Amino acid sequence: MDGGAMRHTIFKTRWGYFGLVCQGQAVCRTSLPAASQTAARQSLLTGANLGPADVPFEKDLLAALQRRIVAYFEGENVDFSTDPAVCLPNLSVFGQAILAACRQIAFGRTQTYAQLAASAGRSQAARAVGNVMARNPVPLIVPCHRIIRADGGLGGFSGIGGTAMKQRMLLHERVSDRTVCLQD
DNA sequence: CAGCACTAATTCA
DNA sequence: TGAATTAGTGCTG
Numbered sequence A: 001m002d003g004g005a006m007r008h009t010i011f012k013t014r015w016g017y018f019g020l021v022c023q024g025q026a027v028c029r030t031s032l033p034a035a036s037q038t039a040a041r042q043s044l045l046t047g048a049n050l051g052p053a054d055v056p057f058e059k060d061l062l063a064a065l066q067r068r069i070v071a072y073f074e075g076e077n078v079d080f081s082t083d084p085a086v087c088l089p090n091l092s093v094f095g096q097a098i099l100a101a102c103r104q105i106a107f108g109r110t111q112t113y114a115q116l117a118a119s120a121g122r123s124q125a126a127r128a129v130g131n132v133m134a135r136n137p138v139p140l141i142v143p144c145h146r147i148i149r150a151d152g153g154l155g156g157f158s159g160i161g162g163t164a165m166k167q168r169m170l171l172h173e174r175v176s177d178r179t180v181c182l183q184d
Numbered sequence B: 001c002a003g004c005a006c007t008a009a010t011t012c013a
Numbered sequence C: 001t002g003a004a005t006t007a008g009t010g011c012t013g
Helices: A037-045 A063-073 A093-103 A113-119 A126-134 A162-172
Strands: A006-013 A016-023 A026-034
Touching: A006 A037, A006 A063, A016 A037, A016 A063, A026 A037, A093 A113, A093 A126, A113 A126
Parallel strands: none
Antiparallel strands: A006 A016, A016 A026
């Protein structure tokens, strides 16, 4: 059930060094912009039980996708909802359903944990959705930062930068839609 | 089994 | 009003 050797790359964006692991054409993991390549690599491979030896570096890996990610951090409205194929091993059916639903959320839009739970047929499973988001292997591709609390709060964020990164990304997408009075 | 990136309801100032 | 607490909740390691 694999489509080739796994490789990784790290490239510079306006916000920092973005990390990417893929297998064939399918993206397995991503890591949000970090201050250094070293930090990016650590964040990218940690938790995946992978060492740099397991996933050779390849500068121009998925070059087209790299350009789109760079563009995102330049402020462009980039849609990742369908394009990069993703490979999500070791994920429960529930987890996959939640991530799939989350991926549909458009640039600049948000949903609550409960709404996302409902879209997977588990309207009471908001907290479980939080579990899935916390372990999202492909942040940005699956826009887990667009999930906020029902009471208007930000909720948490486990990726690089924590909730500050989450808020920054939301502001970046100009979430003025409604809800989310980030701060007051 | 214990622990969560949650929520709605309840309980105080 | 509104902050703080309490159950209730479904999934994960």
